[in-house]
Amino acid sequence: MTNFNAQTKTALIVSAALLTLSTPALAAGSHEGGHGAAAEMMAVGMPGEIKDVRKTVKITMKETPDNAMIFDPAEVSFKKGQTIRFIIKNAGEFEHEFVLDDHDSVMEHKDLMERFPEMEHDDPNAVRLQPGEVGQIVWTFANDGSFEFACLIPGHYELGMHGDVTITQ
Ligand SMILES: [Cu+2]
DSSP: HHHHHHHHHHHHHHHHHHHEEEEEEHTOOOTTOOOOOOGGGGBBBBOGGGGGGEEEEEEEEEEEEEEEEEEEEEEEETTTTTTTEEEEEESSSOOEEEEEEHHHHHHHHHHHHHHHHTTTOOOOTEEEETTTTTEEEEEEOOOOOEEEOOOOOOTTTTOEEEEEEEOOO
């Protein structure tokens, strides 16, 4: 039993290392890598490296006096290929999250969160923050198009917690 657990743990560490190693290949445009779904580049891009950051954007999450929940700003625009550092602050009184994705994936993820509200995610494109906390996401926008950021804690999206990301050529 102990041996089995030790082996499983080693296997997990090895696959994590492989995922890390596969990132440069994806960055170089090899989309057919075949390292599994987890290593696939997302439509919205992929985790970036701090050394490549071109721009830092501060985004505040909060509730408003008229009972809305918002991101401020709720609209950002960058150029394709740019690596952006998002500094996200939860200035509200509730727990909030920042999830960056394409609209369809946001909707799928939102549906999952409604069915499994206790779901914890540990995705590089998302950060969940308690009131007063500050988090960071470094992201490379590899494709142009319209994307989205949103808080998928049930009910928050409907109260206004989403924003638009426009990536130009
Ligand atoms: Cu929220």
